[in-house]
Amino acid sequence: xxxxxxxxxxxxxxxxxxxxxxxxxxxxxxxxxxxxxxxxxxxxxxxxxxxxxxxxxxxxxxxxxxxxxxxxxxxxxxxxxxxxxxxxxxxxxxxxxxxxxxxxxxxxxxxxxxxxxxxxxxxxxxxxxxxxxxxxxxxxxxxxxxxxxxxxxxxxxxxxxxxxxxxxxxxxxxxxxxxxxxxxxxxxxxxxxxxxxxxxxxxxxxxxxxxxxxxxxxxxxxxxxxxxxxxxxxxxxxxxxxxxxxxxxxxxxxxxxxxxxxxxxxxxxxxxxxxxxxxxxxxxxxxxxxxxxxxxxxxxxxxxxxxxxxxxxxxxxxxxxxxxxxxxxxxxxxxxxxxxxxxxxxxxxxxxxxxxxxxxxxxxxxxxxxxxxxxxxxxxxxxxxxxxxxxxxxx
Amino acid sequence: xxxxxxxxxxxxxxxxxxxxxxxxxxxxxxxxxxxxxxxxxxxxxxxxxxxxxxxxxxxxxxxxxxxxxxxxxxxxxxxxxxxxxxxxxxxxxxxxxxxxxxxxxxxxxxxxxxxxxxxxxxxxxxxxxxxxxxxxxxxxxxxx
Numbered sequence: 001x002x003x004x005x006x007x008x009x010x011x012x013x014x015x016x017x018x019x020x021x022x023x024x025x026x027x028x029x030x031x032x033x034x035x036x037x038x039x040x041x042x043x044x045x046x047x048x049x050x051x052x053x054x055x056x057x058x059x060x061x062x063x064x065x066x067x068x069x070x071x072x073x074x075x076x077x078x079x080x081x082x083x084x085x086x087x088x089x090x091x092x093x094x095x096x097x098x099x100x101x102x103x104x105x106x107x108x109x110x111x112x113x114x115x116x117x118x119x120x121x122x123x124x125x126x127x128x129x130x131x132x133x134x135x136x137x138x139x140x141x142x143x144x145x146x147x148x149x150x151x152x153x154x155x156x157x158x159x160x161x162x163x164x165x166x167x168x169x170x171x172x173x174x175x176x177x178x179x180x181x182x183x184x185x186x187x188x189x190x191x192x193x194x195x196x197x198x199x200x201x202x203x204x205x206x207x208x209x210x211x212x213x214x215x216x217x218x219x220x221x222x223x224x225x226x227x228x229x230x231x232x233x234x235x236x237x238x239x240x241x242x243x244x245x246x247x248x249x250x251x252x253x254x255x256x257x258x259x260x261x262x263x264x265x266x267x268x269x270x271x272x273x274x275x276x277x278x279x280x281x282x283x284x285x286x287x288x289x290x291x292x293x294x295x296x297x298x299x300x301x302x303x304x305x306x307x308x309x310x311x312x313x314x315x316x317x318x319x320x321x322x323x324x325x326x327x328x329x330x331x332x333x334x335x336x337x338x339x340x341x342x343x344x345x346x347x348x349x350x351x352x353x354x355x356x357x358x359x360x361x362x363x364x365x366x367x368x369x370x371x372x373x374x375x376x377x378x379x380x381x382x383x384x385x386x387x388x389x390x391x392x393x394x395x
Numbered sequence: 396x397x398x399x400x401x402x403x404x405x406x407x408x409x410x411x412x413x414x415x416x417x418x419x420x421x422x423x424x425x426x427x428x429x430x431x432x433x434x435x436x437x438x439x440x441x442x443x444x445x446x447x448x449x450x451x452x453x454x455x456x457x458x459x460x461x462x463x464x465x466x467x468x469x470x471x472x473x474x475x476x477x478x479x480x481x482x483x484x485x486x487x488x489x490x491x492x493x494x495x496x497x498x499x500x501x502x503x504x505x506x507x508x509x510x511x512x513x514x515x516x517x518x519x520x521x522x523x524x525x526x527x528x529x530x531x532x533x534x535x536x537x538x539x
Contacts, residue, residue, distance in 0.1 A: 130478060131478050131479045134478035134479070135410060135478065135479070138444075138502055139410075140412045140413060140414070140415070140418060140445075141412065141443075141444055141501060141502060142502040143410045144409070144410055144411055144412050144527075144531075144533055145490050145502055145503055145504050145533070145535075146474060146477060146478060146482040146485070146488060146490055146504070147472075147474065147478065147490045147502065148474055148476055148477065148478040149478070150476075151472045151474055151490050154470075154472035155470030155471070155472055155491075155492055156470075158470050158471065158472065158513065158516065159469075159470050159516065162516055203475070203476065204473075204475040204476070205474075205475060205476045206472045206473065206474045206475065206476065206490075207472050207473040207475070207512055207513050208472075208513075209472075252452070253451060253452075257444050257445070258492070258502070259443065259444050259492065259499070259500040259501055259502060260444060260500075262500075264470060
């Protein structure tokens with residue numbers, strides 16, 4: 001099957017989200033609420049689901065979360081596959097949609113439910129969540145030295161700012177822009193507008209990153225339903241999976257540990273972006289909306305350049321000029337992102353898909369970007385191992 | 396042993412490395428205050444993480460080589476908000492990526508960071524050894 005055969009063959013026909021914040025449900029409950037809403041939105045029922053793809057929970061090591069979800073949700077016995085993707089946080093959403101599209105396009109399945117949720121805040125507490133994630137990477141050779149999650153991104157920020165002369169003030173504008181979007185989203189957890197000084201006045205976490213450079217800790221679940229585009233129950237609301245691509249690493253080898261990422265600034269996203277855009281028959285200039293896994297502010301600068309939206313060293317200025325904020329030339333993370341909307345860890349990346357679909361359908365309320373017809377979505381696992389890029393378009 | 400190291404030694408709930416059969420030689424050498432990494436006997440590629448049973452490039456045999464212990468700061472940060480209570484007493488403390496002369500990167504602490512904050516990229520460092528428990532020694536670095 002060539003790339004062109006895959007483009008547009010599948011569509012996201014349903015989206016759903018659980019409550020976020022402190023939601024008072026287990027990971028399975030959050031997933032079930034999101035899944036029910038997504039199936040309702042698609043005009044489908046549980047019986048239409050051939051496969052379910054989930055991701056793991058930080059809070060509770062469910063083991064076999066895919067089949068535990070099917071059992072909790074009451075999927076009928078006709079379901080073929082119930083699988084939990086083990087990849088790190090920001091990968092799971094993108095990988096889930098790519099695998100779902102591939103399953104459907106190949107004919108292996110008709111309809112795949114991608115559903116991810118975790119009760120990170122209510123069950124684990126902010127402190128325990130930060131600890132669990134901090135200790136989940138570089139366990140043998142890094143964790144004994146005491147880095148916090150932010151430290152890996154602090155290293156990237158230090159190198160990025162030195163390499164390009166970017167300023168701390170410019171970096172703050174990433175968080176300021178995210179908050180502007182969140183202020184327009186009634187569901188976002190942090191809606192009060194902030195300025196650059198608020199960012200640098202917030203607590204230092206790991207220099208040069210402050211609290212407001214770091215994503216939130218919350219509960220949350222999201223779900224999308226992927227089916228064959230030709231079978232979409234309501235074609236006017238079906239959003240096409242137009243392009244997919246992925247890459248892994250920027251050196252000679254793929255990697256998992258940050259010590260094997262030779263360059264902390266140019267991280268190897270470009271081949272994935274080019275593949276996804278080429279599959280969609282588009283280039284960066286054709287993209288109306290960007291969704292970037294903004295676990296820490298610095299990632300938005302690194303990704304804007306790595307994906308080819310900005311030339312190397314230009315992203316800081318691009319962001320400081322308001323280009324990713326409401327009214328800007330490349331509206332980015334229009335829900336408020338992980339920085340201001342919500343971040344339930346591994347499921348966090350799937351909210352980029354639910355929001356992109358909402359925007360492309362024209363159903364995003366006060367934050368609707370007029371005429372938005374295409375979006376590019378980019379996740380990454382902690383410290384940038386793995387680069388799934390997805391292009392979604394309006395039919 | 397400075398005050399920070401003494402604090403670490405007293406602290407037994409801190410996460411410590413759990414060696415694999417492949418990485419055991421690294422930690423045994425660290426206990427002897429030697430820093431070793433693997434190098435391929437065929438293609439010559441020096442490699443660190445994770446210690447392996449054969450070369451990550453050409454799948455030939457590896458041997459452990461002794462490092463000079465010298466390197467430079469690749470990236471550096473001062474951790475103010477510790478990841479867990481066992482590190483809280485030390486905060487703020489330095490966590491850096493070190494580029495060894497042998498060409499590999501590793502995560503470590505700089506034990507004498509500048510008073511104004513994180514270490515500068517490219518600053519010269521050399522290894523020191525912190526005997527954190529009777530059985531575990533962590534290679535750390537000092538600015539020279």
